[in-house]
Amino acid sequence: MGGKNIGPYGELEDRQVMAAYAGGDENAFRELFQRYAPRLFGYLNGMCRDRESARDMVQETFLRVHRSRDRYDPERPFRPWLFRIATNVHNDRHKSWIEVLARRTRSLFDPDLKEGNEPAAPERARPDRRAERTVMTERLTRELAALPRAYRQVLLLRDGQELTCRETAEALGRPVGTVLSLVWRGRRLLRESLERKGGRDSWV
Amino acid sequence: MGVNDTHPYDLLEEALAGGLDAAGTRKLKAHLAGCPGCARDLKFARREREALAGLSGGLSARELNELSAHTMEHLCPSPAPSRALVRRSNPYPVLALSAAMAAAVLVWFGVRSGKISPASLMGEPRQAALSFGIRGRAGGEDFLKGRDSALARLGIIPRPGSRAVPIEVNGFESIADLAQVNVSGYAQPELVSGSHSGNRALRLSRVGSVEEPTVLTIAIPPRRHWIAAQAVSAWVKASGSPVSVALLTEAGESVQRVEPGPWTWVLLQVPPGGNCELEKRGITLGLTGAGAMLLDGIELWCVDGALPAAFPVSTTDRNGG
Numbered sequence: 206m207g208g209k210n211i212g213p214y215g216e217l218e219d220r221q222v223m224a225a226y227a228g229g230d231e232n233a234f235r236e237l238f239q240r241y242a243p244r245l246f247g248y249l250n251g252m253c254r255d256r257e258s259a260r261d262m263v264q265e266t267f268l269r270v271h272r273s274r275d276r277y278d279p280e281r282p283f284r285p286w287l288f289r290i291a292t293n294v295h296n297d298r299h300k301s302w303i304e305v306l307a308r309r310t311r312s313l314f315d316p317d318l319k320e321g322n323e324p325a326a327p328e329r330a331r332p333d334r335r336a337e338r339t340v341m342t343e344r345l346t347r348e349l350a351a352l353p354r355a356y357r358q359v360l361l362l363r364d365g366q367e368l369t370c371r372e373t374a375e376a377l378g379r380p381v382g383t384v385l386s387l388v389w390r391g392r393r394l395l396r397e398s399l400e401r402k403g404g405r406d407s408w409v
Numbered sequence: 410m411g412v413n414d415t416h417p418y419d420l421l422e423e424a425l426a427g428g429l430d431a432a433g434t435r436k437l438k439a440h441l442a443g444c445p446g447c448a449r450d451l452k453f454a455r456r457e458r459e460a461l462a463g464l465s466g467g468l469s470a471r472e473l474n475e476l477s478a479h480t481m482e483h484l485c486p487s488p489a490p491s492r493a494l495v496r497r498s499n500p501y502p503v504l505a506l507s508a509a510m511a512a513a514v515l516v517w518f519g520v521r522s523g524k525i526s527p528a529s530l531m532g533e534p535r536q537a538a539l540s541f542g543i544r545g546r547a548g549g550e551d552f553l554k555g556r557d558s559a560l561a562r563l564g565i566i567p568r569p570g571s572r573a574v575p576i577e578v579n580g581f582e583s584i585a586d587l588a589q590v591n592v593s594g595y596a597q598p599e600l601v602s603g604s605h606s607g608n609r610a611l612r613l614s615r616v617g618s619v620e621e622p623t624v625l626t627i628a629i630p631p632r633r634h635w636i637a638a639q640a641v642s643a644w645v646k647a648s649g650s651p652v653s654v655a656l657l658t659e660a661g662e663s664v665q666r667v668e669p670g671p672w673t674w675v676l677l678q679v680p681p682g683g684n685c686e687l688e689k690r691g692i693t694l695g696l697t698g699a700g701a702m703l704l705d706g707i708e709l710w711c712v713d714g715a716l717p718a719a720f721p722v723s724t725t726d727r728n729g730g
Contacts, residue, residue, distance in 0.1 A: 234484065238477050243465035250466035259466065264480050271484050341460035351628075353592045364457060365464035370422060385418045387597075389450060394587060396453040 219283035227274040238267060244366050245291050251349060251361040252295055262298065266291045285375035288362060292376055348398050356391030363388050416440070416447050425454055543674045552674065559676045560710065563640055581611045581705055591626045591691075598625075604705040605644045605672040611705065616652055616698035623696040624657075627707060638709035641692055642676045649700025656680075657693045669700065676710070 214222050214236040222240075226233035242263055249266075250259035269290050277286065349357050362373045363384070370388065374381040420437040423429045429437065441448045468476075543555040581600060590611065592598050597614065604610035617623035641656050647669045655664040656677035663677045692707065 231484075235477070235481070238480065239473075242473055242476060243468045244463070246468045247464035247466040251464060256466070260472070260476055263476060264483075267480050268483060341456065342464070345457060345460050346464070351591070353587065353590060353598060355592070355597050360461070361464065364461040367462055385422060389416065389418045389421060389454075392454050392457060393446065393450050395457065396450060 220279045220281070223274075223277055223283050224279040227277055227279075234267075234271065237270070241287060242267070245287070248288065248361050248366055249291060249295060251346060251365060252354075252358060253298075258298070262291065262294050265294045269294065282372065282375075284366075284368060285372040288366065288368065288372075288376035289378065292358070292378075344399065345395065348395055351398065352391060352394055355387055356394060359384055359387045360391045360395070416444065421447060421451055421454075424451060425458070543676075556674060556676070560640075563676070563678050563710075581609050587611075590628075592623060601703070604703065605646075606706060608705070610644075610646075610703040612701065612703050613696065614701045616696050616700065616702055625694045625696060625704075626691045627694070628691055629709070638679055638711040640676050640678050640710040641707065642674060642710060643694075643707045644672050644703075644705040645675050646670075646672045646703040647698060647700060648702065650698055652696060652698035652700065652702045655695040657695050662695070667702075672703075672705075 214225075214233065217225070219237070219240065222233045222236050226237065245263045245266055246259050249262045250256055253259055253262070266287070270287065273290070277283075349360060352360070358377065359373055362368045362376055363370065368376060370381055370384050373388075374384040377384065417437060417440055420429065420433050420440070423433060424437055441451070543552060543559065581604070587598055587600065590598055592613070599612050599614070600609040601612045602609055613623060613625075643654070645652065645654055645667045647667045649669060651669060652667045653664055654667060654675055654677070655662045656679065658680055663680060665675045665677060667673045667675060692709075696702065
């Protein structure tokens with residue numbers, strides 16, 4: 206995934222930019238924010254289906270990155286480290302039992318949930334392909350919201366954020382084998398759910 | 410999911426990434442020839458990955474800039490805990506502080522007067538509504554007696570001109586039922602054979618602590634979610650250690666402890682004031698315990714006089730009358 210960008214940091218890998226920030230370069234932090242805030246938002250919004258909470262969690266994630274900057278090891282990949290922090294932020298928010306209930310119930314069973322989520326289409330795609338992809342993405346994100354949390358989490362990281370299985374495992378603190386089976390079981394649940402709702406022809 | 414877990418996920422993943430060698434390709438082809446499910450999964454996964462890739466949730470440039478500005482504001486040399494979060498999610502800090510102080514005072518007086526036990530503050534389950542646990546064979550005489558007695562104590566039977574009507578929510582008979590179940594906490598659900606009814610049961614291998622309980626939300630099928638149910642029942646089997654099963658609604662909760670051993674029929678009253686449009690069409694159970702558990706046969710119980718006309722009830726003769 207795009208760990209690179211144009212500008213003064215364009216040629217630098219994420220971990221190099223992070224190392225620059227840890228060394229006191231504030232602009233490096235802005236660069237990381239630009240690179241990853243939308244993706245973190247996509248992940249966290251996919252988990253909680255609440256844009257306001259997702260924005261707060263993105264902010265909290267970056268504040269934790271800031272506080273942990275001295276502990277970052279530039280020899281290790283940046284993305285799993287970042288998504289691990291985001292996952293912890295999300296988990297911390299779910300410590301309250303009541304909060305869990307409210308969020309689960311709200312996000313799962315209210316079909317009229319209006320998130321205003323119109324996922325951005327990739328610039329590289331042709332217009333017709335882009336429109337199709339947007340529809341598919343919208344349907345998938347809705348179905349994802351109804352999956353059990355563990356499946357939703359791995360699919361959002363593995364497929365939504367394009368982390369490798371190893372990176373996903375690192376971000377979640379789980380064994381790679383577990384992640385692999387959660388990914389495929391989750392995809393099957395997703396497919397079956399779409400098929401039940403009449404989407405089979407367009408999907409499979 | 411415990412039903413069939415012999416699929417070569419590693420080969421499927423490599424095939425998806427386009428990195429499968431010749432030997433792997435042969436192995437996968439052999440598997441796919443006998444497993445149409447995996448073949449469809451692989452095909453689906455290609456499109457699914459393409460559709461989800463780079464998921465950003467539609468954060469607009471304006472939102473991104475605002476978020477960036479908010480975050481940067483708080484990157485002082487020694488940043489205070491995220492005050493922006495507090496400010497944004499709580500526009501009335503004085504009111505909130507007053508409410509928190511009032512709550513603290515109430516809790517303090519509650520503890521002092523004995524109305525609230527310190528244990529309840531530590532996470533011990535409160536019994537806000539009635540609950541019952543009955544062991545025994547589903548159709549056995551003792552079980553039926555116990556069940557009807559429990560229903561009577563909840564005021565569901567006897568009632569002149571009405572019967573208690575169980576409405577099935579989820580039998581956990583197929584893997585598709587898992588999509589109707591959302592689990593947070595430790596446990597990963599799986600379907601296993603050996604339920605009390607001979608079908609499959611939902612198994613949680615690790616239930617969860619009081620600090621981090623498992624919360625299980627089960628969708629109520631369309632047309633059933635708006636019935637006014639007085640209780641929820643389920644078959645529960647705990648293994649290794651006791652399990653506490655709580656029905657959670659906004660109005661309160663009812664809790665039943667299930668000892669390890671045979672299947673137990675648990676009846677949980679919907680707390681007064683709670684409506685079994687059960688919190689937006691889902692039944693939410695909070696589960697704690699150190700071991701594993703099986704769950705099966707979740708039903709809503711209501712008085713048939715309270716059902717809308719022509720409500721499709723197929724099991725009216727289960728009891729009462």
